[in-house]
Amino acid sequence: xxxxxxxxxxKITKRGQNVTFRCDPISEHNRLYWxxxxxxxxxxxxxxxxxxxxxxxxxxxxDRFSAERPKGSFSTLEIQRTEQGDSAMYLCASSLRQGIxxxxxxxxxxxxxxx
Amino acid sequence: xxxxxxxxxxxSNEEEPVHLPCNHSTISGxxxxxxxxxLPSQGPEYVIHGLTxxxxxxxxxxxxxxxxxxxxxxxxxxxxxxxxVYYCILDFGNEKLTFGTGTRLTIIP
Numbered sequence: 158x159x160x161x162x163x164x165x166x167x168k169i170t171k172r173g174q175n176v177t178f179r180c181d182p183i184s185e186h187n188r189l190y191w192x193x194x195x196x197x198x199x200x201x202x203x204x205x206x207x208x209x210x211x212x213x214x215x216x217x218x219x220d221r222f223s224a225e226r227p228k229g230s231f232s233t234l235e236i237q238r239t240e241q242g243d244s245a246m247y248l249c250a251s252s253l254r255q256g257i258x259x260x261x262x263x264x265x266x267x268x269x270x271x272x
Numbered sequence: 273x274x275x276x277x278x279x280x281x282x283x284s285n286e287e288e289p290v291h292l293p294c295n296h297s298t299i300s301g302x303x304x305x306x307x308x309x310x311l312p313s314q315g316p317e318y319v320i321h322g323l324t325x326x327x328x329x330x331x332x333x334x335x336x337x338x339x340x341x342x343x344x345x346x347x348x349x350x351x352x353x354x355x356x357v358y359y360c361i362l363d364f365g366n367e368k369l370t371f372g373t374g375t376r377l378t379i380i381p
Contacts, residue, residue: 159317188367199359199371200316213367248315254367261369263315 159183161264163249169270170239177235178267182251189232190261191224192248193217200248206232239271276360281376284350292345292375294360299340304363307334307345309356310374316359319345355379 160183170176182189187208192200203222204214208229218224221239226232236243246268250261277295284290296305307319320327320334322343327334333346347354359374 159315161315190368192369197373199357199373200369202368202370205367207367215368250315258321259363259367260318260321261316263317265313266315 159262159264161249161251161262163247163264163267165267166265167268167270169272171272172239172241174239175235175237176239176269177233178247178249178269180232180234180249180251180264182231182249183253183262184230186251186253186262187229188252188254188259189226190250190252191232191234192250194246194248194266195244203234236269239269241271244269244271276362276372278358278360278372278375280373281378283378283380284347285380286352287349290347290350290354290377292347292358292360292377293342294344295342296360296362297341299362300364302364305334305336305340305343306361306363306369307332308359308361308369308371310359311353311356316371319358321363350377350379352379352381 162181164179190205191203194200203218204224206226221237224234246266248266250263252259252261306321308316310316320332322334335344357374357376359371
């Protein structure tokens with residue numbers, strides 16, 4: 158257990174529905190990241206926050222995706238109008254960057270299946 | 273961005289050392305070399321990182337070539353719990369980690 162938790166662990170939804178995932182990072186970490194991982198591939202970066210500010214978004218993050226981190230604590234990732242191509246593992250990570258060193262601690266992920 | 277190349281898969285016998293190679297011929301002088309691993313059904317976890325010198329920690333050792341164009345992650349005595357996908361990642365000061373497809377390590381009892 159890395160101290161990063163994600164909820165739910167599994168989500169099955171029908172195409173067109175909205176889904177929301179939650180990530181609780183390690184409490185003193187100021188950085189929070191979202192990644193997506195499809196079968197057989199490594200995780201792909203989606204977005205990251207420094208405290209409550211969303212500082213970078215990948216081109217993978219279409220306008221159906223939105224992420225928030227109110228008050229710089231937990232974060233939510235919402236997908237609107239889900240598509241079958243959104244089926245993947247969604248991973249959250251947090252870190253406390255100290256100079257160049259930036260070890261990221263990952264949660265167990267939320268596996269999304271869109272039917 | 274500099275890329276890494278790793279074998280798709282490797283096998284090793286339990287309790288023997290494992291050497292996982294990574295090529296990064298386009299590495300720049302300020303890129304750190306990071307290794308993460310992902311156990312089945314878990315998120316990735318940090319293993320080790322280095323810049324120029326060889327590094328040791330309780331999990332593994334990292335041997336970096338003198339020209340920094342390749343590196344090797346060394347597990348000194350593999351156990352069944354080391355079966356995972358191992359990712360070699362270059363960190364050029366960006367916030368994000370850029371994962372490749374990694375090396376799937378199988379440990380044979």
